[in-house]
Amino acid sequence: xxxxxxxxxxxxxxxxxxxxxxxxxxxxxxxxxxxxxxxxxxxxxxxxxxxxxxxxxxxxxxxxxxxxxxxxxxxxxxxxxxxxxxxxxxxxxxxxxxxxxxxxxxxxxxxxxxxxxxxxxxxxxxxxxxxxxxxxxxxxxxxxxxxxxxxxxxxxxxxxxxxxxxxxxxxxxxxxxxxxxxxxxxxxxxxxxxxxxxxxxxxxxxxxxxxxxxxxxxxxxxxxxxxxxxxxxxxxxxxxxxxxxxxx
Amino acid sequence: xxxxxxxxxxxxxxxxxxxxxxxxxxxxxxxxxxxxxxxxxxxxxxxxxxxxxxxxxxxxxxxxxxxxxxxxxxxxxxxxxxxxxxxxxxxxxxxxxxxxxxxxxxxxxxxxxxxxxxxxxxxxxxxxxxxxxxxxxxxxxxxxxxxxxxxxxxxxxxxxxxxxxxxxxxxxxxxxxxxxxxxxxxxxxxxxxxxxxxxxxxxxxxxxxxxxxxxxxxxxxxxxxxxxxxxxxxxxxxxxxxxxxxxxxxxxxxxxxxxxxxxxxxxxxxxxxxxxxxxxxxxxxxxxxxxxxxxxxxxxxxxx
Amino acid sequence: xxxxxxxxxxxxxxxxxxxxxxxxxxxxxxxxxxxxxxxxxxxxxxxxxxxxxxxxxxxxxxxxxxxxxxxxxxxxxxxxxxxxxxxxxxxxxxxxxxxxxxxxxxxxxxxxxxxxxxxxxxxxxxxxxxxxxxxxxxxxxxxxxxxxxxxxxxxxxxxxxxxxxxxxxxxxxxxxxxxxxxxxxxxxxxxxxxxxxxxxxxxxxxxxxxxxxxxxxxxxxxxxxxxxxxxxxxxxxxxxxxxxxxxxxxxxxxxxxxxxxxxxxxxxxxxxxxxxxxxxxxxxxxxxxxxxxxxxxxxxxxxxxxxxxxxxxxxxxxxxxxxxxxxxxxxxxx
Numbered sequence: 001x002x003x004x005x006x007x008x009x010x011x012x013x014x015x016x017x018x019x020x021x022x023x024x025x026x027x028x029x030x031x032x033x034x035x036x037x038x039x040x041x042x043x044x045x046x047x048x049x050x051x052x053x054x055x056x057x058x059x060x061x062x063x064x065x066x067x068x069x070x071x072x073x074x075x076x077x078x079x080x081x082x083x084x085x086x087x088x089x090x091x092x093x094x095x096x097x098x099x100x101x102x103x104x105x106x107x108x109x110x111x112x113x114x115x116x117x118x119x120x121x122x123x124x125x126x127x128x129x130x131x132x133x134x135x136x137x138x139x140x141x142x143x144x145x146x147x148x149x150x151x152x153x154x155x156x157x158x159x160x161x162x163x164x165x166x167x168x169x170x171x172x173x174x175x176x177x178x179x180x181x182x183x184x185x186x187x188x189x190x191x192x193x194x195x196x197x198x199x200x201x202x203x204x205x206x207x208x209x210x211x212x213x214x215x216x217x218x219x220x221x222x223x224x225x226x227x228x229x230x231x232x233x234x235x236x237x238x239x240x241x242x243x244x245x246x247x248x
Numbered sequence: 249x250x251x252x253x254x255x256x257x258x259x260x261x262x263x264x265x266x267x268x269x270x271x272x273x274x275x276x277x278x279x280x281x282x283x284x285x286x287x288x289x290x291x292x293x294x295x296x297x298x299x300x301x302x303x304x305x306x307x308x309x310x311x312x313x314x315x316x317x318x319x320x321x322x323x324x325x326x327x328x329x330x331x332x333x334x335x336x337x338x339x340x341x342x343x344x345x346x347x348x349x350x351x352x353x354x355x356x357x358x359x360x361x362x363x364x365x366x367x368x369x370x371x372x373x374x375x376x377x378x379x380x381x382x383x384x385x386x387x388x389x390x391x392x393x394x395x396x397x398x399x400x401x402x403x404x405x406x407x408x409x410x411x412x413x414x415x416x417x418x419x420x421x422x423x424x425x426x427x428x429x430x431x432x433x434x435x436x437x438x439x440x441x442x443x444x445x446x447x448x449x450x451x452x453x454x455x456x457x458x459x460x461x462x463x464x465x466x467x468x469x470x471x472x473x474x475x476x477x478x479x480x481x482x483x484x485x486x487x488x489x490x491x492x493x494x495x496x497x498x499x500x501x502x503x504x505x506x507x508x509x510x511x512x513x514x515x516x517x518x519x520x521x522x523x524x525x526x527x528x529x530x531x532x533x534x535x536x537x538x539x540x541x542x543x544x545x546x547x548x549x550x551x552x
Numbered sequence: 553x554x555x556x557x558x559x560x561x562x563x564x565x566x567x568x569x570x571x572x573x574x575x576x577x578x579x580x581x582x583x584x585x586x587x588x589x590x591x592x593x594x595x596x597x598x599x600x601x602x603x604x605x606x607x608x609x610x611x612x613x614x615x616x617x618x619x620x621x622x623x624x625x626x627x628x629x630x631x632x633x634x635x636x637x638x639x640x641x642x643x644x645x646x647x648x649x650x651x652x653x654x655x656x657x658x659x660x661x662x663x664x665x666x667x668x669x670x671x672x673x674x675x676x677x678x679x680x681x682x683x684x685x686x687x688x689x690x691x692x693x694x695x696x697x698x699x700x701x702x703x704x705x706x707x708x709x710x711x712x713x714x715x716x717x718x719x720x721x722x723x724x725x726x727x728x729x730x731x732x733x734x735x736x737x738x739x740x741x742x743x744x745x746x747x748x749x750x751x752x753x754x755x756x757x758x759x760x761x762x763x764x765x766x767x768x769x770x771x772x773x774x775x776x777x778x779x780x781x782x783x784x785x786x787x788x789x790x791x792x793x794x795x796x797x798x799x800x801x802x803x804x805x806x807x808x809x810x811x812x813x814x815x816x817x818x819x820x821x822x823x824x825x826x827x828x829x830x831x832x833x834x835x836x837x838x839x840x841x842x843x844x845x846x847x848x849x850x851x852x853x854x855x856x857x858x859x860x861x862x863x864x865x866x867x868x869x870x871x872x873x874x875x876x877x878x879x880x881x882x883x884x885x886x
Contacts (some may be wrong), residue, residue: 050764051763052760052763071763072760072763072764073763073764073765073766073767073768073769076763076764076765076766077766081764081765082764084758084760084761084764092753092822092879093753093754093757097750097753098754100750101750101751101753101754101762101765101767102765104747104750104751105765105766107747108747109554110554110558110745110746110747111554113747113750149761149765150764150765152765153765153766283673283676283677331864331868334868334869335867335868338867338868338871339871340619340672340673341613341617341619341817341821341867341871342867342868342871343867344619344621344673344676345810345813345814345817345863345866345867346863346864346867346868348810348863349860349861349862349863349864349867350860350864351860352856352857352859352860352863353857353860353861353864355853355856356853356854356856356857356860357853357857359852359853359856360852360853360854360857363852364852465853469806473680473681473684476677476681477681480674480677529688530684530685530688530689533681533682533684533685533688534681534685536677536678536681537666537678537681537682537685540670540674540677540678541666541667541669541670541678
């Protein structure tokens, strides 16, 4: 049984079709990339899955349960965590406190939340930042904090929204390592939206491609990058097989 | 029946003036997303301006309108440049409490200067006169004039926003601040202008209201709340919405009249015992609450 | 057990803060035996009451970031419940106070459900509207004395009376509210470290992110609103016995609501000491300004003018309040 299954997911804003009839499924233990040009509806799809927007039509199953009508916090409690593209943490919370909020999903005890949060931060190798304020950190570290906070809810499925955007090659390498670690060592199922092709092509088992709100291709990275419709959706002829091209 | 019709007429008349009161609030909100708690205090200043100019010069109160408008414009620009500008950088809490502070300041300066007693106008061409339009409906001339002039002022501001270059720039800023500044519209000056026009429209309303409404330093809060209700109903930032909603809220303030009508119609004794006039303005607050919860964008709102 | 440990655990504050806090606590404990005027005594009682109001507001307004400007209605509910039960049925404060809390909390749930569908300005204005509606109702409701209010006559109840909480000397009231004050601090110290406290801070930061972490934002706000309400209602009940003469105008007016929010804002919303610092500055300032300028110099309203200028300066230049400034300096030093 698939961990996550989308059946004809459709979302329209007024007359605008942001997602149209999207179906695919994700097996337990997979690492799936979700790509597509700007405005293809990737983040909207994430919002639909995680219960931020109600669907116009279609159904979503998670772990055998129909989660189509659940609210965002209910979806999260089922074990589906996500990060946000633009993370605005203007407040006065430290990194450790941020991660503790995630831990509090499973415990009432502050000391337990604190020790779990410490563990997660060490695990992602940002333990030394735990007393810093989130909004004072550089982007790369902020992205890791959001990942850590999401992981703290002990999700069955982790949805990452552009965790590598705006990072330099060294930082991308690092975050790629973290994602691999979550998947390989902690056995997490991961779906990631990514513009950085280098990253997504390297680590995904399977890739789903959206364009103008529709799914236009799905398959292993090599096959997808050779798919003519995908090539056309991106930079036309220029994007051949060169997997280092940034598709933004 | 007469009670019903005269309540409706009275409600609509006061509604027109209230629409003008709310106009300023909706313009300021539209342009810069700030809710101004001191709005009613500007109305109070307009009322005192009208009252004292009329009393000291012996002019007819209606002729004090231009002066009230000027005072309002200057006061608005001054408040923006000297204070509100700084609030915009801070969080929303700061804006709420900051304009609340402004309200306290204006109210207590008025208290210090004018004292707490009620003051009313006793002279003027229209004061005390009224028209009998038949069916036992009597229209006080002051209210009629205030309503008519309110509509005129309202129309003038609307035309200004729609037709003149600078008014269009203001509307553009309200619609999309960033895009407008890319087009070379100076945002800072637009903010100041919005405060100037917003405050002057409410001081005009004050100078009109003082013809039949006595003034004291505490008069502002009631009108602030009424203006909030109107703006909520009409939609924050919507000018035509403010007019329509003003009329509706005007009718809401006449609920005691409708109650009397129903009491007579059903000749229900228990209804007579309800002290409805004490609840006169409570319905405005109730209306605000219900509108916000049921339809947060208001009837004509485009900002949310 | 962990709850108590957490409530008494102040270890995350620097030693300097704790030393100052301890000195203030000792001063407050011995204040009545030091030479003082009755005016000073009244002012300190006011300070303790408003600190408690501010602590309550701080849960929803400070940690939760929801600007609630309608807390006065719960002062009213608490005060009126106690006053009515005492004057009509001769019921003890210790029974009527919890009953008042129940009424207040019930009312807060009824209002909170629709209220928290609103955000930002809309929420703040709606809280004002609800409070004014209740005040208008109380002003015509004969059962609670309408606009005249209720007087707890000292002739009817001999003093001292620990059951009904009727005393002639302020010192009894002083120690009672001081105990409430310390309990309030311990509660807040627990609250800020509790799950709900953390969830609220996450909500204040970003509601969407909070939801993605499994937090039921609407419900968390309603619960916290009820906690804030309970605080305010308890002090409202105390207010009734202490002042002995309550009217809608001075228990439920908008000014009280704003003052409550202001205490916390000035001191630093969302911090443990904020409301206390705020009340510690504003209350003495307010009563002495009123005494000196208002009563002696005959300048009515000038105390509130100075007051207004402080509010304006704080909101324009340092919306995080005094505690915010302290924190900023400390961060820079590090």
